[in-house]
Amino acid sequence: MALNSSLNKVSLTALPPLSLYIHFPWCEKKCPYCDFNSHQIKEGVGTSSGFDEERYIKALIADLETELPRIWGRQVHSIFIGGGTPSLLSARGMDSLLSAIRARINLEPDAEITMEANPGSVEAEKFAGFAKAGINRVSLGIQSFQDAQLKALGRIHNGEEAKRAIAIALDHFKSVNLDLMYGLPMQTIDDAKKDIETALSFNTPHLSLYNLTLEPNTYFANFPPKLPNEDEIDTIFEQNLDLLTKAGYKRYEVSAYAKAGMECKHNLNYWRFGDYIGIGAGAHGKISFPDKITRQVRERHPETYMQSMETQGNALVESKDVATSDLPFEFMLNTLRLTDGVATNTFTERTGLPLNMISKGLHEATHKGLLDPNPSLLKGTTQGLRYLNNLQEIFLG
Incomplete structure (x- = not known):
């Protein structure tokens, strides 16, 4: 559909809500289906954790400071720390990061602050530290509770570790989301049902369900596994929707289900075309002004990102006004x-x-x-x- 924008100019009477996205680019193992900007940690690099936490946090804060003139006077309503596997950060590092952020932005007092976590990196003591630092919502990358499927997906955790991670998360955080996938290698309709029923047994306030897709530039794209056919996928989806609806969850977005009032505020802001600062390796940001809407993209590789922040004072690879036609x-x-x-x-x-x-x-x-x-x-x-x-x-x- 052609759009004639020659006579139209952006004219905003009010700016939309503002969020903050922080990208943590490292993970313990790169999954074969993952097309996110994540890099497998290398033991012995930087620190014993395989990445230089202090250096990266310093770069993040410097990155945030470059954005302050563009969002001056605006309140931030939510923070989302995604990856990669942000739960690889130490509790001390998380506290340092969030404290520095609070000192620089006008953060809503009861702001939703989400951290993504891998069940394989969950420790009770560490989660207690994250909660004390200010994390009040955690999103666990469960994907499946069945060991055969988890192995096929290249995950580092097993089904029992997934259940243990959920129990620990529920002990420490106000809100817990479980990320699940369906249409997995070797998955039957009954397998998919068991995954949903296991997830429902924990009664978390939020669930996200994603149909496994073979994304370009991933291992699975080059070496595709045998997946359920389209009819089986449709049956699994309808089965999932029925089970979740009966359990009191509402599908409020294509892949997101929540109990009443427990929708993810941060993601709702994306889907309602709100604004967000994006800091960290490969992060994207969108900021509105009365007469324009801008987008930015940072350097993808963590080392290049940190070097750019240290030597140039910014890590932008793209910064532009969005065309009215777009x-x-x-x-x-x-x-x-x-x-x-x-x-x-x-x-x-x-x-x-x-x-x-x-x-x-x-x-x-x-x-x-x-x-x-x-x-x-x-x-x-x-x-x-x-x-x-x-x-x-x-x-x-």
Whole structure:
């Protein structure tokens, strides 16, 4: 769908909520399906942990300081520490990092502060330290509870370690999310059901379910395992949705399920086209101004990132204003993931552009049965969520 933006300029009457994303780039072992910016630690490099924690934290804080003039006076509502495996940080390092952040930004008093963790790196004493430092939400990369599937995925933990990690997390954090995957090598429909039932037995407030996909530039892309067929995948998804709904979870985003009031605030801000500072190796950021929306990208490799911060004072590889012709697709790419959608006026509030820029796409998507016909909502239908890529592509300029 062509978009004529020559007469349209960004004009925001209010800035959206602001979050902070921190990328931790190291992990103990690179998984064969992972396309995230993660680097396997090398023992003996920097410190006994295989990475120089103090040096990296120093670079992160310097990186944050470069962003302060761009977000001056704005409050940060959530922090998300992703990776990689951020739980490889020491509790002392986490406390140092969060203390330095609080000293530099206006952080909402009850801000959601999430850390991703690998079940294989969970220790009770360490989690107690993370909680004391200010982490109040943890996202555990469980993927499966069955050893055969975990081995096929290249995970370093087993099913019993996954269960132990969940129990420890529930003892220390206000909110716990379990990341699970389905459509795994050798996985049967019954296997998938057992994974969900095991997850539900812990009654965590949030679950994320991802269908394993073979991403480019991964080991699995080059050496694809045998996966369930499309009919089996559909059956597993419907089975999962039924079990979760009956257990009191609402599917509020394509891959996210939560008990009432326990949705991930940080991710909701992404999907509602909010702003976020991105610091750390390979981090992306999006910051709005009254007359423009900007995006930045940092150096991907941790060593190059740290050297750039130390020698140049920044690690940017890209910093640009988003073209008005790109904003409609970026907005719809995110918001259409939400099962309840967003109010139609959110488009203008968050892009600073008139709604008529997407009127042709709205008509086409509605006509195809992919978009809810309610004019006050931008919301995918059940069919639209099922064929989300098709729906989003309608708004691609």
